[in-house]
Amino acid sequence: MTTDQFVQYLMSGLTQGSIYALIGLGFTIIYAVTQIINFAQGEFVMLGGMLSYVLAVEKGLPMPLALIIAILVAAAVGAAMYLLAIRTARRASVISLIIITIGAAIFIRGIAGNRFGVDTVSPPPFTGGGSIKFLGAYIEPQALWIIGITFVVTILLYLFLSHTMVGKALRACAVNPGAASLVGINTKAMALIAFIIAGAIGGIGGIVVAPLAMASYGMGVMLGLKGFVAASIGGFMSPITTVIGGVVLGIVENLAVGLNWGPFTSAYKDVIALVVLLLILLIRSGKLAAAERAG
Amino acid sequence: MMLSWAKKRWSYFAVAAFIVFLALIPFKWFLGQYTSIMIFIGISTMITVGLCLLMGYTGQVSLGQAAFYGLGAYFSAILSKTYGVNPWLAMLIAAIATGAFAYIIGYPIFRLRGNYLAMATLGIGLIMWVLFNQLRQYTGGPDGISGIPYLSIGGFAFDTPFKRFYLVWFFCLAILFLSQNIVRSRTGRALRAIHGNEAAAESLGINVTQFKVKIFVLSSVYASLAGSLFAHHLRHVSPQPFDFLGSVKLVVMAVIGGLASIWGAIFGAGTTRFLSDEILLGFDQYPQLDIIIYGLILMLVMIFMPEGLFVAIRTGTMWLKVNWRNLPSIMKTKREEFPGRIKNFFERLHLTRLWRKSEP
């Protein structure tokens, strides 16, 4: 592989990794605050992407307005999901919550497929112009938007969590929900906020990726899974580790395909994320076994 | 006196009546037009029973059960079509291979908890599906394998839906009875103990992890047998039924059937199949209605009836038998309470206040 090719794969890995990072942030924030894995996270992304197309192209709204509405709708769906599906299931077991979020995911997907059709659509990129040459590789302007927006969102999220009262309250819930409620923090409202933020970030992910990778009603499944893998690599702990996880996954995926390692033809690309996932789970399982032995 | 003896044994009568009813279905003068869908219901029930046992007794979700279903189907297809192995032998080999696979991945998986376990099963399911699609030289890729031979005994081949109906339901009922025996035995008690309280079960000498793996293997074997029967019924396998949606449909069946219920599995598989293959076909102009409804079912059932729909119906009818006289007054009270309860729900969210003032 030439250096140019290497840089090309690196750049596409960085771009895709940024998307995985954004989705992973949604997983992380919900899991940290509520200990729930939101299987519908990918659908927030799908909503962002599909809505940005429908509103901007089919309904003819100005682009910035369409984008904002798409994000708001995704956030609203997140809030609705929490209030209607999760809060109503009081004291549900883990297995119940898993099934509920899966049900919500396919419900949202079904409604989207029904309303928006099954075709793949492509909203226009944020800025026009052709590929930019960068360090020997060609990169789409939209990819730069993706990387840039991911960076900004991560910084904003980090600042929010560490410097605002609400953010600190969220972190308190993440560390110890019991203690948090004892000092007066409304953990239910915090959970709602977590879902809203996850929805919004998911929506943002959708609107930035759709112009580049196209959007369809079924895009949420694989993206959601890869976002989960990104969050797993990051340990569901903090925005920074999640983003690192996403970027690592994106780069590994693209390099593996580019280097033609073993069976990794592009058809197997998705498998990489799954294999990484299973490796992480395997390591975790091994650690649990060792911990059990130590008592 | 005869009546009280009959009342105690009513479940035996119910099962016998059901079997007679079942046996008559394929006949044209009875319900013959449903033969084909009933074959699929029988196949789905086999997988659902395993899933119900797994989810009900170990409290763990399998989001990749379709993978075992697919393994059974593909093993049978490849061995009997490509290598000319006797279909019965192929079915046995498939079951053993699938069980062994489940055993190997079982131990590491069951050390994980809840969410991670679900993700692991999801991941494995997806990997299997990708492999079904990609390993072209063995599986025929997305087009799959065709021309799979029929199952036959001696010269008698199961070459019509009529004959296969009895074959499939023989297996299905056998599995249901076997499962019921297991649940009522020492093994079943151990499983129920694990479901009831894991720490106490361990203290009584029950190796919890080993049992969870055993049930996982059992459910995989059931799914594999179902897959083999599926292959010899359609005579064609492709990756399409074994994707994530396939696994989700199985979870829907299990959820409707009741997570720890055995006979409920028939109900779950039956209603879901009828929904997807009969009722929804008429709604072509409303695309994706099937997954909208599955999603709705999963959410509503798990929120309001976590033990599963079938079990809830059973509990509900028992409650009704006791309380039917009071029904009008109960309904009146509920209607009066309703607005208050809605108001209570929103108030308890404390949406207006993010912090409570600390009480003295």
Added chain:
Amino acid sequence: MSQPILETKNLSKAFGGLIAVDKVDLTIDTGKITAIIGPNGAGKTTLFNLIAGVYQQTAGEILFNGKSLKHSLWYARAIKPGLNKKIFKDKLQRHASAHMRASLGIARTFQHVHLFGNMTVLENIMTGQHTRSKYGFFAAALRLPKSRREEETITLNAMKYLNMVGLGRYAQQNALSLPLGQQKLLAIARALATEPKLILLDEPGAGLNALEKRELSDLMKRIREMGVTVVLVEHDMPLVMGIAEWIIVLDSGQKIAEGTAAQVQKDRKVIAAYLGEEME
């Protein structure tokens, strides 16, 4: 004097920085009723959990009937004996896990009862017979005669233990339908059904009224007559002083005293531990 049924040597358990059990040496004599007492947080339940195998100790050993509760992994024998002992010794040994200890003869009850709410009273006790029965999957699935015979035995044995605690008439009721006092008796019957040599009772008297506590004392005496050694953790002093033949006192994870009821009652350190200061 026969061999003590249980010994701990230098037993310690630390959770991160917190030392819950601190170098405890104790000896439980076979056939006696021994009580472990101490102020809250003294490490009593942790000690129980160590003996029962729920926790693994960070140091020290536990000997049951003179034998260590460690065992070698199945592949340890494949490695040459000399090498085995020196280099791999620790890595190839495992503490007997909780379920193994039940088969070895150590039974326990829980502070919070932990009954199986999805079973009847009788079925709870029948579950206790799990390690004393053998028929497996296939025999169960096919209802082989072996399985039916063993089920009969299990049922009879379970009824025996159920009657021993006086709950016979509740056999077919759901386990959680009983009031707390009877639930505790059920839990003890369930533990006895494992046919143990040693039974650990974790706060059996908590939540019982005076009459129930007297029944509990009688039950413990009957258990002793059966040849099972009883060890209990308890806070109710009159109950303990009335039934225990040997008392071990823990405070802050360490053993501070042991002896007969009379001896322990007069021990200065015990009084100080409970009252927080020396009494003059």
